[in-house]
Amino acid sequence: MNITFRWYGRENDTVTLEHIKQIPGVKGIVWALHQKPAGDVWEKNEIKEEIEYIQSFGFHTEVVESVNVHESIKLGNADRMKYIENYKETIRNLAEFGVKVICYNFMPVFDWTRTEMFHPLKDGSTALFYEKAKVDQIDPKELIQTVSSASDLTLPGWEPERLERISELFEAYKSVDEEKLWENLAFFLNEILPIAEANGIKMAIHPDDPPWSIFGLPRIITGKASYERLIQISDSPANGFTLCTGSMGANPENNMVEIAKEYANRSPFAHIRNVKIYENGDFEETSHYTQDGSIDVKGVVEALHNHDYTGYVRPDHGRHIWGEVCRPGYGLYDRALGIMYLLGLWDAYEAKKVGRQS
Numbered sequence: 001m002n003i004t005f006r007w008y009g010r011e012n013d014t015v016t017l018e019h020i021k022q023i024p025g026v027k028g029i030v031w032a033l034h035q036k037p038a039g040d041v042w043e044k045n046e047i048k049e050e051i052e053y054i055q056s057f058g059f060h061t062e063v064v065e066s067v068n069v070h071e072s073i074k075l076g077n078a079d080r081m082k083y084i085e086n087y088k089e090t091i092r093n094l095a096e097f098g099v100k101v102i103c104y105n106f107m108p109v110f111d112w113t114r115t116e117m118f119h120p121l122k123d124g125s126t127a128l129f130y131e132k133a134k135v136d137q138i139d140p141k142e143l144i145q146t147v148s149s150a151s152d153l154t155l156p157g158w159e160p161e162r163l164e165r166i167s168e169l170f171e172a173y174k175s176v177d178e179e180k181l182w183e184n185l186a187f188f189l190n191e192i193l194p195i196a197e198a199n200g201i202k203m204a205i206h207p208d209d210p211p212w213s214i215f216g217l218p219r220i221i222t223g224k225a226s227y228e229r230l231i232q233i234s235d236s237p238a239n240g241f242t243l244c245t246g247s248m249g250a251n252p253e254n255n256m257v258e259i260a261k262e263y264a265n266r267s268p269f270a271h272i273r274n275v276k277i278y279e280n281g282d283f284e285e286t287s288h289y290t291q292d293g294s295i296d297v298k299g300v301v302e303a304l305h306n307h308d309y310t311g312y313v314r315p316d317h318g319r320h321i322w323g324e325v326c327r328p329g330y331g332l333y334d335r336a337l338g339i340m341y342l343l344g345l346w347d348a349y350e351a352k353k354v355g356r357q358s
């Protein structure tokens, strides 16, 4: 388990690398060129500057999250090859600087979706919250307002430029159903995976969050069946998954312990967090502690440990605690607590294993 921490860069994060350095066990920073619009090539000089800064703190920079996929690729538009070629160039450039894993997602229009960014929890903290009935009724434009006004920092997937085109995008997706989206994903993967493989990079698709269709848009990376279909598209070792317990696990039908057992070897990257799911389909993000939510985080870590998992792991979102002012879900304190929980579990399983062997 190679512990990492997501960081949004010098200009776009309240957390500093000096702070992250004080969290025990963190080996690497999960980074990105966040200012880059989807579809642009990440140039070598830009990559170099960012990783040199991060590495000057002693962190590795082997995981990128995310290189976003241009909407034309997801829609299968006539100009998609231009963006696919750019994506290939970004893969080659990142490989040259030692990147090993690229996390990406294939969600139409929106990245992760929540109805509240700072929802009060019973313990006095706040956290991201998803109210199912609200998403079923709300005009997506109104939701965009809520999300983008929640923070002064740009939230990935909710960039103002992208959202200006929202009506146009919704119109375009009218002709893209789930099957068509799968076709477009397969086309993209068949183009980029040979490049990734030849350059020693593993692509790691992030599940849709939440893992069901919202606003009538198709969503396809939602559970075990999606993983099987991805493997059918390509068995290349470069065709990997990001095992995100909180995203996929927001659907109680997805047993994350079973999924971890079955797909750990296909997942070069894991996001670990907990969510508490209510009967009406609402969910809130909780601490990582197993007893606080609906996901068996302890069981997931045990499954990874049984696999002798050497992949990259990061705490995913956290609550906002102790008065911290931060990006929604990406404060320092609760994610640091999450790391301590993961390390504690890991060490306990390790001790048990050594005990068994001696």
Ligand code: DNO
Pocket: 065, 066, 103, 104, 105, 111, 112, 206, 209, 244, 246, 247, 271, 316
């Ligand atoms: C949610 C988060 C997401 C994720 C991107 C990956 O679980 O991890 O913001 O980073 O969707 O592309």
Ligand code: MN
Pocket: 206, 244, 247, 271, 316
């Ligand atoms: Mn995630």
